[in-house]
Amino acid sequence: MSDDHSILRLKDVHYQWSGPNAFGLTILDFHIKRGETALLLGASGSGKSTFLSLICGTITPHSGKILVDDVDLTTLSNGKRDRFRGDQIGLIFQQFNLLPYASVLDNILLPLRFSPSRKAKVDSPNSTAARLCVALGLPQGILEKQAGTLSVGQQQRVAAARALIGAPPLIIADEPTSALDAATQTVFLELLFNQTSANGSTLLMVSHDARLADQFDRVVQIADIVETTKETV
């Protein structure tokens, strides 16, 4: 059942954590259209991390389908899923995005090392990285700097450049602005939106901050799509 307009689609997905804090998670139906910017709102403990892990394919659901770019992740082998993630998804974390000991350039080029298809889309990696840095408002000559020496705001922009390089169809940002102050947040989001649409990519951002909502095409409450169950087994 392919849907040409969705970049991401989850159908009847169920995942069960084991261990002392075991809980189950069910997503009946969720999808994002290509080119959309979507904000997923939810407090911590709402199953946000599990949800992202499922989309990125680092965990596999016990049942259901997860389609990224019309490929069902659940049918792929572990190795193929890792490769697929590198090809399709650019990730920005809340914090500590970069390898602190490596140069900014190496950090930005890292995904190309694991994704030949993204590498193929970049003619000249170094100049592409430089161009992205300029577009994201980073100062000249930052590429040679060691990533650990940058400010948090700069680090998040470098992380954005890394997620964007090679134009993966889906950009996932996990609270990328929570470590930034309000003014920087707005600028950062604006730059992110611009570059995402320039790439023709889809942006899925997860946050607990409802104030960001009016900047997105679509806002979804996690609670509306995810059903969590505390198991007492």
Next chain:
Amino acid sequence: MILRLAYRSLLARALTVSMTTLAIALSVALFLGVEKVRTGAKASFADTISGTDLIIGARSGSVQLLLYSIFRIGNATNNMTWDSYQDIASRKDVDWIVPISLGDSHRQFRVMGTTNAFFDRYKYRSGKSITLDDGAFMDDLFDAVIGADVAKTLGHEVGDPIIVAHGLASFSEHKDQPFRVSGILAKTGTPVDRTVIVSLKAIEAIHVDWKSGIKIPGESTAADVIRQMDLQPKAITAALVGTKGRLQVFGLQRAINEYASEPLLAILPGVALQELWQIVGIAETALIAVSAMVIVTALIGMMATVFSSLNERRREMAIFRAMGARPRVIFGLLILESTLMSAVGAVLGLGLLYVGLFIAQPIVDSAFGLWLPIEAPTLRELWILAGVVIASVIVSIVPALRAYRMSLADGMMVKI
């Protein structure tokens, strides 16, 4: 790129990484050093005597005879009579024979009585002859030729008088008959360097006033008088023999070992050296085992360092995973790091070895008469270095597997 990242990552942890590398380097240097000393000692021992077909002495053990006659280690339990010596010397299968008489000392060095034939017949390092650095061989009765180490240690020069002490580490000296240094030998790297060589007759001469190892009180014969006396020795300690042909060696050996009038022993130096190495071999193996254990300890230390770094590097692994790296990339990265550390350690260890050799060479030479050659690494040493690196790869599999599992479980979501 991965290689550069691994290098940068190691650089970022410079302190622990350099400590670990240093430990590996030291252990490698120790192991190679032990190897050098071992092979050096073996070569030095084997080089000590050549060209001599048989060593003859009073019946004891073959290793003992070799040790006291050539290496000046230990003492003869008995002497062989001058009559037997002459009898053997007159045999037609004997090409040449050199008598040796030991038992006296000069300071910490042993005195050996022999004939000037010794300087022609004694060969070392596959056929090299003894040469003089200064002066001449013995001419007068009280002339002494001293080895290079004797001259260097005691500061003797040609013409200096020296007094020989009775026995070894003894306080009773042959003061009445002082010797004169007539020649100083060039360095050989053999026990000859640490020997004072006098004529066989001189050994008799200084014992004229002695009986059963004790000086007869009040008696002192003047040197002039001694010169007039018949100084034919009654006994010698050992003799070096060359046969007319290789084939006669075993016949002569059997004849001497079955010598009727007194119990004698003839040994082939090469065979006795082999026996000696069999005895030393056990200690040798123990030494290698201990230094190998030191390498193992250093490698386990490295494993511990890698283990303890894993927790603080979970974030780093998560980033790799998020970029699409499979867990086996994480595994490979850790193996790569260990390989880099041990490879640098091994090369550094080799460097330390050469620095150590450079410093220790003269010290070891003068203290033990052991010449450690400074040469390019042998194939065997290179294999040892490769072995260390391979062992480090094997050892690092354990923490790498743990990192593999951690990154599989963490995925990209690490809460720190």
